[in-house]
Structure formats: C-alpha cells, structure tokens
Amino acid sequence: MILHSYSPKQVLDAMAFQKAEYCLCVAAAGTPPAQGNDIVLACYPSDWVDEPDPMAFSLNEIQSEIIADKKTQRWLKFQQLVKQWKDERGSRSSITQAATLQPYQKIIGMGDDAVPLIISQLRSEGEKPDQWFWALKAITLHDPVKPEDRGNFRKMAQAWILWYENNGW
Amino acid sequence: MAGSWRPQDHPYLTEDTFNITSDCDPIYNCIAWAAGDNQNWWWPDDMEIGYWPVGIPRIESMDAFVQAY
Numbered sequence: 351m352i353l354h355s356y357s358p359k360q361v362l363d364a365m366a367f368q369k370a371e372y373c374l375c376v377a378a379a380g381t382p383p384a385q386g387n388d389i390v391l392a393c394y395p396s397d398w399v400d401e402p403d404p405m406a407f408s409l410n411e412i413q414s415e416i417i418a419d420k421k422t423q424r425w426l427k428f429q430q431l432v433k434q435w436k437d438e439r440g441s442r443s444s445i446t447q448a449a450t451l452q453p454y455q456k457i458i459g460m461g462d463d464a465v466p467l468i469i470s471q472l473r474s475e476g477e478k479p480d481q482w483f484w485a486l487k488a489i490t491l492h493d494p495v496k497p498e499d500r501g502n503f504r505k506m507a508q509a510w511i512l513w514y515e516n517n518g519w
Numbered sequence: 520m521a522g523s524w525r526p527q528d529h530p531y532l533t534e535d536t537f538n539i540t541s542d543c544d545p546i547y548n549c550i551a552w553a554a555g556d557n558q559n560w561w562w563p564d565d566m567e568i569g570y571w572p573v574g575i576p577r578i579e580s581m582d583a584f585v586q587a588y
Binding site for chain 1: 528544545546548549550558559560561562564565566567568569570571579
C-alpha cells in the first residue's frame with residue numbers, strides 16, 4: 351500500500367479522471383476535508399509495482415478501495431454531485447430548473463448531512479456564491495434571508511453562514 | 520469560462536462573431552442584466568430565492584416577465 355497526502359482538489363480530479371474505474375481510497379479519519387485538510391490517499395496498483403507516486407500510475411491500472419470514514423465519504427459524494435450539477439446546469443437562468451436537476455435533488459436528499467457541506471461550499475465560493483439557498487431552505491425549513499435581499503446571492507450567503515454559525519446544525 | 524455563458528452551450532459562435540465584454544459572474548443572470556441590474560439574480564421561482572419585483576406574480580410565464588419589465 352502506498353500512502354500519500356493529496357489536497358481534496360487533487361483527489362477529486364483523480365476521481366473525475368477515472369470515472370467508472372473504482373480507485374481511490376481516502377483515509378482521513380477525523381479530518382474533515384471540507385476544512386481544507388489534506389486527504390491521505392492510498393492506492394493499490396494492480397501489479398503492485400513499487401511506484402513512488404500512485405498518481406503517476408496509469409489510473410486504469412490502479413485498483414484500490416475506499417477506506418474513508420463516513421464524513422469523508424459524504425464530502426466526496428457531495429463534491430461529485432456539485433460538479434455534476436454545475437455541468438448539467440450550464441448557463442440556465444431558471445433557478446427552478448437548476449434546483450430540480452437530479453444532482454441538486456440528490457444533494458437535498460442527503461438531508462441534514464448536507465447542511466455543513468453546503469455552508470462550507472458557500473464559504474469557499476467567497477464573493478461569487480452559487481445557488482445553494484434552495485437546498486438550504488428545503489432541508490432546514492428555515493430562511494434567514496431578508497425579503498429585500500432575495501436574489502442578492504452575496505447577502506443571502508452571508509445570511510445563511512451567519513445563521514449556521516449562530517444556530518449550528 | 521468566458522463571458523457570462525459557457526462556450527460549449529453556443530457551439531456555433533466563432534471568434535469573429537462575438538466579443539467578450541465581461542467575465543463570467545454567477546451573481547446576476549441575463550434577465551437582471553437586461554434590466555440594468557448586475558447585483559441580483561432575477562427569477563420568479565416559488566421558493567423565493569431570486570429577486571422579483573414586488574407585486575408581480577412569481578410565476579414562470581411570459582406575462583409575468585412582461586409585467587416585471
């Protein structure tokens with residue numbers, strides 16, 4: 351087994367590249383990657399060559415298994431759905447259409463577990479927050495956004511982040 | 520991503536048929552821009568996420584859009 355540390359982005363890139371190939375293993379016990387911690391990636395090359403860097407393998411040759419803790423698995427699932435949603439949404443203007451796409455609905459379907467992940471996503475998006483408000487509203491049944499701030503995504507993001515900090519989840 | 524749209528969504532555009540006038544910005548949409556607003560995302564969704572002028576039905580219909588303008 352080869353252990354290396356990779357940033358969450360590197361891991362996601364590897365996952366996206368491999369697509370249907372099962373690979374990737376993450377061991378990040380107790381380290382929520384949403385907070386920017388590196389993920390320990392362990393890859394098992396099929397021919398068990400002593401390769402110094404598993405990412406240097408032809409990814410099809412890599413066989414591995416997920417040994418992630420549940421928190422990391424949820425984060426990886428969420429990030430995959432985020433990417434799928436953004437790809438499928440394209441340049442749609444309709445909030446309703448965007449929110450009813452399957453990946454977005456799957457995020458809502460993650461329920462309470464999705465809330466801290468969405469808040470983390472909002473934080474990471476900074477001054478260009480995406481449309482996570484529908485999901486937050488649907489899951490939490492709350493709406494901390496002032497009526498006059500509807501449509502102003504920056505103010506809406508601030509309201510939700512503040513709500514989360516004050517109320518937790 | 521170039522402009523406020525994705526090039527793959529407009530495959531027939533070529534370099535000599537358009538100009539990029541601004542970077543992509545997820546803060547506002549085409550409807551808002553047409554109304555001179557680049558700070559809000561306009562949409563009459565019934566979850567009340569988007570901005571929509573007060574008094575105009577939050578319905579995705581041509582009539583509602585005409586009234587909004």
